Amino acid sequence: MKRIIIFASGSGSNAENIIKYFAKKKNAEVTHVFSNNQRAKVLQRAHRLGVKALHFDRDSFYNSNEVLRILNDAKPDMIVLAGFLWIFPKNIIDAFTNKVINIHPALLPKYGGKGMYGSHVHKAVVDNKEQETGITIHYVNEFYDEGAIIFQATTPVQEGDTPEDVAMSVHQLEYKHFPEVIENLLFSVEA
Numbered sequence: 001m002k003r004i005i006i007f008a009s010g011s012g013s014n015a016e017n018i019i020k021y022f023a024k025k026k027n028a029e030v031t032h033v034f035s036n037n038q039r040a041k042v043l044q045r046a047h048r049l050g051v052k053a054l055h056f057d058r059d060s061f062y063n064s065n066e067v068l069r070i071l072n073d074a075k076p077d078m079i080v081l082a083g084f085l086w087i088f089p090k091n092i093i094d095a096f097t098n099k100v101i102n103i104h105p106a107l108l109p110k111y112g113g114k115g116m117y118g119s120h121v122h123k124a125v126v127d128n129k130e131q132e133t134g135i136t137i138h139y140v141n142e143f144y145d146e147g148a149i150i151f152q153a154t155t156p157v158q159e160g161d162t163p164e165d166v167a168m169s170v171h172q173l174e175y176k177h178f179p180e181v182i183e184n185l186l187f188s189v190e191a
Contacts (some may be wrong), residue, residue, distance in 0.1 A: 002028035005076040007084040009034055010118075012042025013104065014082040014174055019049045021179035028186055032074055034085055036061065061089060068092050078186055081140060082178070085117060090142045093179045100140040101185065103178050105170045106154055108136040112145030122163035124171065130157050133166060135173045139180050151181045 004022065008017045012033070015080055019030045033046035038055040046053035060066040071079070081088070081102035093100055104112060104121075110130075111121045125133045134154035139147035153176075155169040 001026075002076050002077040003075060003185075004028060004030045004080055004182065005032045005034060005071065005074060006030055006046075006082050008033060008040065008042040008082045009037050009085040010040055010042065010083050012040065012045045012083070013171070014178060015042050016045045016049065017175045018080065018082065018179050019046070019051055019097075019180065022132070022183075024048070025183070027117060028183065032075070034067070036084070042083075058086075061086065063093065068095060071096070078182060080182060083118075085187075087114075087142065087144060088140050093140060093142060095104045099184070100191075101146070101150065102138055102140050102145070103174060104136045104138065104145050105133075105167075106136065107132070107134045107154065108138065108149060110143055112136075114144050116145070119163055119167065122166040123167055125157060126161060126163050132156050133170060135170060135177065139177065150185070151177065153177050164189075 008015045015033055022028050022030050030051050032052045032054060034054050035043050036056060043053040046110055057065050079096055079100040106121045111124050113132045132154045134152055136149055137151040143146040153171055153173045157166055
């Protein structure tokens with residue numbers, strides 16, 4: 001059984017979608033959800049769905065090996081960032097080479113980098129009159145949104161769309177493709 005750990009900072013709708021997707025599978029499961037925000041709704045969602053949920057602080061993430069030790073004990077086959085807002089530490093990336101992925105709500109390299117997440121991205125897409133946007137799933141390195149791209153999907157931006165309209169279209173792409181890409185990565189190259 002392949003083991004997936006999700007990191008999230010907010011509401012956790014993507015995390016819930018991934019948990020439910022793999023709950024129907026016999027070969028992979030989400031074992032833990034980690035959050036840097038103790039009030040994040042993702043922790044409640046994980047508990048409700050029977051997944052272990054853990055909160056950590058900045059010090060245990062960046063200045064100690066505490067989170068790395070927990071990850072090593074949990075033995076994940078993949079670490080999935082689903083709305084996780086902190087830069088990932090190099091010691092964890094190095095310990096799980098090519099096993100840490102992220103989803104970004106735009107077509108990287110456009111609209112990536114520090115501060116470009118969620119509604120900030122969708123507002124920038126609308127303000128710049130883009131004709132399409134989408135999602136990018138990529139490997140995580142020590143820089144925001146700069147890891148190698150694994151998958152992209154697009155959706156049109158219609159004239160008159162608001163950032164909220166764009167967000168809804170992008171969420172649909174996330175819900176459809178993210179679990180499938182995770183599954184393909186887990187089983188395309190046996191580790």
